[in-house]
Amino acid sequence: MQEELIKRRGLARGHAGKGRAAVAQARLILLIMINLAQLWILAATVEAALAHRFSALLPLVIASAICFAVTLTLIFWWRPASRHYTSSGYLKR
């Protein structure tokens, strides 16, 4: 009985580990995609500035700021749900 329980726990932990890895991988891919978008925004900003299309500058800067904010949230606040500690710092039972 005890052995069966340990075995089940081990399997569950294995599944959780895979899930965590998937979340981390997805987070990484999202970060890369956001970086690419920001690179495009920077190129568009340079081109708009040289072309004197001043009305396009503010929206581009705002878009870059949003990307940066999303990056910060991804790095600092997104955590896999099955972590030992919750996002508010409490230890899970």
Next chain:
Amino acid sequence: MSSNLNKTIEKVLGDSRRDERDVREATAPHQSDFPYDRDEEAQVTRREFCNFLGLTSAALFVGATGFAGKAALDARRTETFTSARIEGAEVLAPGTSLNFRYPTAKDTAILVRSLDGNYHAFGQKCTHLSCPVYFDQGNHRLECPCHEGAFNAQTGDVLHGPPPRPLDTIQIEVRGDGEVWAIGRQASNVERLI
């Protein structure tokens, strides 16, 4: 032939391994104080890579903001220009060009004398990505070598290519003895949709 090649490869690989071993032996006494595993150091963890992406994102945001801010400030600034004589313009043959700097030493410009003898001056920076334009005598137009943009040599208007607006115009004045003076510079400010 192939055996010689194999011997050479083995020798080179053997030498490199021996070099590495020598270095390890030489630094062995310090390994306990300053442990360093080269293979381990070469690994980048996911967390490190995420942090690197975060820093890149910050740098791209700062770059976009800085560039936009500088462009907006430059557009609001009203400049006062002083007249400057363009040296050598009076002897410029029709159908040729001359480079000069105006209003400051950083601002390159180009003076074109058209076939009818009139002078036209423009800022030399292409309005696409700031490459310097040159005067193409054969086609009698200003061309940008970077992305094959072309401008009218008399008006500065875009003929073809990626430039989104005409070249900056430099106002000129022909004085008494045929001297050519630059008296002002005006950016063409044409807003176009992306």
